[in-house]
Amino acid sequence: MRAAISLLVLLFSMCGAQTRSTQTEVQTESQSTGAAAAAAEVSTQLDVSAELKELRDMVVELRVLLTVTQNELQNTKAEMKTEVENLKKENAALETGLAATETDVEELKMDSAAHEQELAALKTRLAASETGIDDLKVENAAQEAELTALKTRLAATETENEVENLKKENAAQEAELTAVKTRLAATETEVDNLERITEKSKVAFSAGLTDSGYLVAGNTELNLVFSKIITNAGQAYSSTSGFFTAPVRGVYYFRFTVLDAPYSRHMGIKMYKNGQYLMGLYDYDTDGQNSYLSSGLTLQLEVGDEINLRIPAGYRLYDSVHNHSTFSGFLLFPL
Numbered sequence: 001m002r003a004a005i006s007l008l009v010l011l012f013s014m015c016g017a018q019t020r021s022t023q024t025e026v027q028t029e030s031q032s033t034g035a036a037a038a039a040a041e042v043s044t045q046l047d048v049s050a051e052l053k054e055l056r057d058m059v060v061e062l063r064v065l066l067t068v069t070q071n072e073l074q075n076t077k078a079e080m081k082t083e084v085e086n087l088k089k090e091n092a093a094l095e096t097g098l099a100a101t102e103t104d105v106e107e108l109k110m111d112s113a114a115h116e117q118e119l120a121a122l123k124t125r126l127a128a129s130e131t132g133i134d135d136l137k138v139e140n141a142a143q144e145a146e147l148t149a150l151k152t153r154l155a156a157t158e159t160e161n162e163v164e165n166l167k168k169e170n171a172a173q174e175a176e177l178t179a180v181k182t183r184l185a186a187t188e189t190e191v192d193n194l195e196r197i198t199e200k201s202k203v204a205f206s207a208g209l210t211d212s213g214y215l216v217a218g219n220t221e222l223n224l225v226f227s228k229i230i231t232n233a234g235q236a237y238s239s240t241s242g243f244f245t246a247p248v249r250g251v252y253y254f255r256f257t258v259l260d261a262p263y264s265r266h267m268g269i270k271m272y273k274n275g276q277y278l279m280g281l282y283d284y285d286t287d288g289q290n291s292y293l294s295s296g297l298t299l300q301l302e303v304g305d306e307i308n309l310r311i312p313a314g315y316r317l318y319d320s321v322h323n324h325s326t327f328s329g330f331l332l333f334p335l
Contacts, residue, residue: 200247203234204330208323209258215319217311221270224309224317226327237329243308246301250334254307255296258317259324267291268315272308273299280312292324298332 208228209215215222225242237244246252260267260283270280281293299307309327311317319325 200234201250201331201334203236203247203252204328205232205234205237205244206230206326206328207232207237207239209317209319209325209327211319211321213318213320214261214316215311216316217313220313222311224269224311224327226309226325228323230323230326234331241308243306244329246303246305246307248331248334249302251298251300251332252307252329253296253298253332254327254329255294256309256327257292257294257325259319260291260316261318266315267293267317268312269293269317270310270312271297272310273301274306282312282315300335 207226207230209224209226210228215224223242225240226237227239227242229237229239232239234247236247244254254271256269256271258267258269266282266284268280268282271278278299279295279297281295283291283293301307307329317325
């Protein structure tokens with residue numbers, strides 16, 4: 001609209017300027033030409049008439065354009081008024097919204113202040129947390145150092161324990177080896193003893209009494225010496241003392257047989273162990289026949305125990321080259 005108004009004003013100005021210019025030119029030409037002007041006056045007037053006609057047409061067009069422009073201006077004013085009303089309404093709505101916005105802004109400011117306080121509190125808590133984290137880091141570093149030290153000590157302790165265990169195992173093995181050696185030595189000793197015992201356990205003897213006939217005991221018992229060795233394996237029987245001495249601990253069997261000639265005095269015999277009386281046999285000749293006494297004992301003897309036979313006081317025995325009276329013994333088994 002403003003552009004249209006500016007265009008009309010420009011056209012009016014151009015028309016006026018053109019008319020004035022034409023008139024000025026006509027007058028100037030008239031005066032300058034003098035006589036010639038009169039001759040050309042008619043032609044000039046015709047041209048001016050044509051231009052005036054054009055100007056009138058232009059003015060008519062301008063009036064029509066002005067009318068249209070005025071109508072448009074009226075419409076534009078109405079539109080502008082409507083637009084102004086709308087703008088006022090919008091402005092009122094904006095003011096209302098602005099007031100609400102200001103209220104919201106105040107609330108936001110209050111919220112912002114509260115948030116700032118909360119943020120400050122959070123920053124304080126964060127600072128405290130960071131301080132706590134730093135303390136925890138320091139404590140964690142100390143704990144890690146302590147843990148490393150403990151691991152080192154544990155490794156050293158495990159090594160020491162392993163060494164101690166190895167020492168103990170070695171000591172136990174040495175003790176076991178010593179025990180084995182001791183047992184081996186004892187076994188060897190026992191084997192040696194068994195060998196000696198085995199050698200000594202080869203014990204058996206038989207001996208005849210005498211070739212001289214009668215042996216008579218007086219008022220005391222007479223120790224019998226069976227001097228005629230028949231067998232004496234192990235040499236445990238002495239043909240000079242008449243004693244059997246046990247070479248090994250064991251169970252032995254002893255047996256004797258003695259003779260008395262007919263029409264003799266009483267016949268008797270006793271067996272002793274280490275001087276202690278064990279048994280005795282007696283016979284009284286009444287029929288004029290040879291009399292025999294025979295018996296035996298199984299005895300458990302310790303090493304060094306002695307066995308011997310005696311004639312009781314007042315009794316007698318008889319023997320000759322025929323070995324009527326004999327004393328025998330042997331080891332049944334060692335203990």
